[in-house]
Amino acid sequence: MVALVGLTVVASRLGRLGICRASVVASARAMAQLAVVSLILVYALQHLWAAVVFTIVMFAVAVATTVGRTGVGRAWPWTAVAVASGVLPVLAIIFCSGAAPVNAASLVPLAGIIIGNMMNGHTLAGRRLFPELRESIGTFEAALSLGLPRADAIRMVTEDSIAEAVIPSVDSTRTVGLVPLPGAFIGVLLGGGSALQAGAAQLLVLVGILAGQAVTVVVAHRLVCAGLLLPPDLRRALHE
Structure with a gap:
């Protein structure tokens, strides 16, 4: 780990990325957090209520993280709505269909994977849309001057770039097994499962991530267009 850091x-x-200190701190935090989480998981994986x-x-940590990355501040409840809109239906389909048993050992890893990827999708959407809006205030104002409602004026700026947030998931799903061998696949194999079981588990996870991110990004975009999910500066600039 020291060598990798x-x-x-x-x-x-060498590349002047400016992440020397951040990478060291992040790695140290990861070590400490995983040590604590491992102890908690020993208990959580045996009791459904704890899971x-x-x-x-x-979920709370994921929302706080993406709020910090996107800078939406007091609009965090709408971030929670967007992330939950992707997490809940995916987990409901997985467990209600019987694809995974409803127990602690299934809930924690599946929920962790789905929540983490919804966080990433929301962060990518925010960090793509908000700079686009800041750079295109003139287009927004022109749309308002033509009589378009604020939501339509915002959508005119953002509709061409919103799909960028889900492209990584589309590529991961399309190339799975050819480029990456993801964690769920390897985990099932290492746990004694067959190659067929490993492939089924990984496919469930990948398609679940893709579906959830699509919902999260669409909901986040709708909230942005409605003026609800915006950083403070854009909330003032994107007036009625």
């Missing part, structure tokens, strides 16, 4: 620092210095509580904590 060192490689990150060297690459950052539910742990899942709620994961």
Whole structure:
């Protein structure tokens, strides 16, 4: 781990990425957090109620993280709505269909994977849409001057770039097994499952991520167009 962190620092210095300190701190935090989480998971994986509580904590941390990355501040409840809109239907389909048993050992890893990827999708959407809106205030104002409602004026700026947030998931799903061998596949194999079971588990996870991110990004975009999910500066600039 020390060697890998060192490689990150060297690459950052040579490429002037500016992440030397951040990478060291992030790695140290990851070590400490995983040590604590491992102890908690020993208990959570044996009790459904504890797994539910742990899942709620994961969701709260994911929302806080993407709020910080996108800078929406007090609009965080709408971030929670967007992330939950992708998480809940995916988990409902997985468990209600019987694809995975409703127990602690299934809930924690599946919820963690889905929540983490909804967080990533929301962050990518926000970091793509908000700079686009800041750079295109003139287009927004022109649309308003033509009599378009605010939601339509915002959509005129953002509709061509919103799909960028889900392209990584589309590519991961399309190339699975050819480029990456993802964690769920390897985990099932290492756990003694067959290749068929490993492939089924990974396919379930990948398609679930793709479906959930599509919903999260669409809902986030609708909330942005409605003026609800915006950073403070854009909330003022994108007036009625």
